Amino acid sequence: xxxxxxRKARVNSEAPDDQSAAEFSFSLTRxxxxxxxxxxGYTSTDTSSTLNTLxxxxxxxxxxxxxxxxxxxxxxxRTEANLFDIVNGLQDTALSTSDCFPGGSTLHNTESHCLIxxxxxxxxxxxxxxxxxxxxxxxxxxxxxxxxxxxDSTRMARSPEMRSFPAWLPPFPDSSLYLEPYTKExxxxxxxxxxxxxxxxxxxxxxxxxxxGRLPLRRASVRFKMGxxxxxxxxxxxxxxxxxxxxxxxxxxxxxxxxxxxxIGEEYIYCAxxxxxxxxx
Amino acid sequence: MNHGQQxxxxxxxxxxALTEFLASLMDYTPTIPDDLVEHYLAQSGFQCPDVRLIxxxxxxxxxFVADVASDxxxxxxxxxxxxxxxxxxxxxxxxxxxxxxxSKALREYCVNVKHPEYFADSPSTxxxxxxxxx
Numbered sequence: 001x002x003x004x005x006x007r008k009a010r011v012n013s014e015a016p017d018d019q020s021a022a023e024f025s026f027s028l029t030r031x032x033x034x035x036x037x038x039x040x041g042y043t044s045t046d047t048s049s050t051l052n053t054l055x056x057x058x059x060x061x062x063x064x065x066x067x068x069x070x071x072x073x074x075x076x077x078r079t080e081a082n083l084f085d086i087v088n089g090l091q092d093t094a095l096s097t098s099d100c101f102p103g104g105s106t107l108h109n110t111e112s113h114c115l116i117x118x119x120x121x122x123x124x125x126x127x128x129x130x131x132x133x134x135x136x137x138x139x140x141x142x143x144x145x146x147x148x149x150x151x152d153s154t155r156m157a158r159s160p161e162m163r164s165f166p167a168w169l170p171p172f173p174d175s176s177l178y179l180e181p182y183t184k185e186x187x188x189x190x191x192x193x194x195x196x197x198x199x200x201x202x203x204x205x206x207x208x209x210x211x212x213g214r215l216p217l218r219r220a221s222v223r224f225k226m227g228x229x230x231x232x233x234x235x236x237x238x239x240x241x242x243x244x245x246x247x248x249x250x251x252x253x254x255x256x257x258x259x260x261x262x263x264i265g266e267e268y269i270y271c272a273x274x275x276x277x278x279x280x281x
Numbered sequence: 282m283n284h285g286q287q288x289x290x291x292x293x294x295x296x297x298a299l300t301e302f303l304a305s306l307m308d309y310t311p312t313i314p315d316d317l318v319e320h321y322l323a324q325s326g327f328q329c330p331d332v333r334l335i336x337x338x339x340x341x342x343x344x345f346v347a348d349v350a351s352d353x354x355x356x357x358x359x360x361x362x363x364x365x366x367x368x369x370x371x372x373x374x375x376x377x378x379x380x381x382x383x384s385k386a387l388r389e390y391c392v393n394v395k396h397p398e399y400f401a402d403s404p405s406t407x408x409x410x411x412x413x414x415x
Binding site: 053081 | 354376
């Protein structure tokens with residue numbers, strides 16, 4: 001039962017951002033639709049479902065125009081839609097009403113390419129000229145999104161080295177998010193500097209410039225000892241009594257073989273000059 | 282020759298009218314904010330850096346909603362008014378957007394919004410037993 005509850009909680013926690021974004025945009029659209037209804041002459045609605053229905057239809061109308069325009073642009077081998085695409089989309093959407101049917105053939109006229117003859121645009125121009133402006137109830141804060149820049153007249157100028165990437169791709173994230181700053185000292189954490197390595201001073205000296213963990217091609221052989229070593233700060237030194245008992249029992253080949261595979265404290269042996277073929281015990 | 286010149290002039294006028302309309306879009310503030318319209322357009326794959334096209338979509342949507350609301354208002358006014366008992370109620374007549382008027386208005390735009398008249402427990406509820414056996 002507890003596992004099922006945990007699974008349900010996980011599922012619910014995964015998509016709250018998408019739901020909240022959709023709800024937020026829907027609520028904003030509902031405010032705009034209610035403002036338009038007020039301008040027409042209505043004072044209220046009988047139920048909230050009526051306003052929600054009209055708001056939903058508004059969003060569907062917007063999405064249908066966008067889908068049609070995008071399909072027109074894609075069929076013309078373009079990713080960005082232009083005026084012709086959106087006017088064609090509006091014409092197709094308005095085919096159901098008799099008002100906007102005239103003038104649709106002029107859109108596809110190869111000689112004139114005149115858009116203003118379309119009844120859709122004529123009606124829209126008359127609407128813009130005659131209708132009163134109804135600004136949105138409250139100003140919306142403009143969010144800087146890292147997504148597409150469609151509709152933004154002031155597009156972010158890409159740097160010269162980024163111009164090879166298509167403009168319709170989203171910009172790269174900030175370099176601080178994926179570049180690791182090498183600020184902390186790692187000398188205490190490197191295995192080469194631990195007490196387990198005999199002659200580590202010579203190793204450090206011969207290494208020259210610190211290569212941030214990379215082994216040089218030519219390096220001196222490393223000698224290391226196995227056993228209890230509690231001198232390293234931080235880690236607990238736990239001895240595996242079970243392993244030691246085995247070692248005491250079998251001092252022969254098994255013991256030596258096992259000794260090679262034993263873990264020292266909390267640290268692993270990565271590579272101690274295995275290329276050189278030496279295991280200095 | 283003259284016909285060609287006339288068609289050229291007409292085309293020039295049409296282009297000027299189109300340019301003027303697109304310029305007027307920048308002066309007109311639609312009710313639906315540009316960011317909201319851009320969000321819905323981007324959801325459906327529409328991508329365009331020109332703000333005028335975003336405004337065009339917003340204006341088209343606003344006109345659509347206004348037309349639907351005005352048609353519903355006409356249906357509301359066309360309905361015979363109920364008998365008014367008090368004079369105060371007659372003065373304070375409020376226009377209320379109902380689902381019935383909205384569905385009638387949307388029917389002209391090929392959008393079917395219909396309330397079920399009743400809810401039944403099963404598809405065969407209310408059918409005559411004789412026909413149900415058949």
